[in-house]
Amino acid sequence: MTAVIRRATPLDAPDLAHLAALTFPLACPPGTTDEDIAAFIAGNLTAAHFAQHISQPDTRVIVAQDAPLIHDDSRAPSTTPGRLRGYVLLIGGQLGAPAPEFGVRAARSAYLSKFYVHSSDHGGSVSRPLLAAACEAGRELGAGSLWLAVNQLNARAIRFYEKSGFERVGVKTMQVGAELHSDFVYEFAL
Template structure:
C-alpha cells in the first residue's frame, strides 16, 4: 500500500479499465462504461488527479503488480443531493475504491480500506462519504462491514444512462 505518484497514471488507468464496470448495474452498456472511463479514468485524468492537492490516491500492489486503488477528495460538494446530507467542511469523499475481481475475498480490499480511512482521518475530516450503486450488493455488504451507513440517495451518470446510488457516510476516529 502506498501513495500513488507521478508515473502511476497508466497503471491506475489500467486498473480502472478492469474494475469500473464491476460497479455498474447489469444492463449498463459497454459503450457507456467505455465512455465514462475515457472521460474520467484515462491516464491523462489520473495525471491531473495525482497533481491535485485536494486528492489522495492510494495504490495497492500484489506480487504481480497493482491490484487496487482508492481516491479521496476534499472540497466542495457539487451534487445537491449529497450537499443536502453531508457537510463539505467536515467530510471527505471516498470517490474511488476498486480492487481487481480476482482479488475479491483476499483481504486486500480490507487492507486498502483501512489505509484509506487512516488517510481520511489524517486530513482532519470528521467523516468520510461515498456514493455506491444501489444494485451493487457486493459493495454494499463491504461498505456496511466498514461502518458506512446509508444517509441518502443521488443519481450518477455513466455515459448516457443515469444510475441510482446510495449516499453512505462513516464517522472517522
C-alpha cells in the first residue's frame, strides 16, 4: 500500500506514541531489559511528548501514513484515516546542535532524533520517502547536514544509513534505564 508522507499534527500524537512504543524496542540492543525499555518509552515517547515536539517551531515530526482507500463504486477516497507506518523527529536550531565531540562537521546541523518504521515495513517503501522528507525539512530549518546516533549493534539501521549516504563521524552514549548504550554518530550533508 502507498504511504502518504506529511507533517504531523497534534491529532497524531496518540498514534505516534503507540507507534513509538512498538518500534523503539526494535532499535534496542540485545539484553536491554523490558523494564528499561518501558521506562524510556514512558519518559520520552508519550502522546504529550509528541504533542510538545509538534508544537515547537524548530522541530519537525513527519509521518508516513497509509493512503486513504479509494472506493471502487464512487472513486472517492475513504474518510477512514490510514495507520501510521513510520515517523521521523527532526530537531533544528540550538536544541538540535551536536556536541563538538560527536564529530559532526557542518556548522549548522539538524538532529534526526527519531527515525522509526513499523516492523512490517522494514525493507519496504516507507523509509526512503521519510528520509527524503527529513532532508527537505532540514533544509527548511537552515541546516547544512543531518546528524543521528544509532546503537552500534543495530546492524539493520546502520546498513540503511550507510546505503543512504550517511557517513560515520563519531561516537556517543545513550542512557536507557539503568544501561548506558554505545552509539555511532552519522552525518548526512544536505
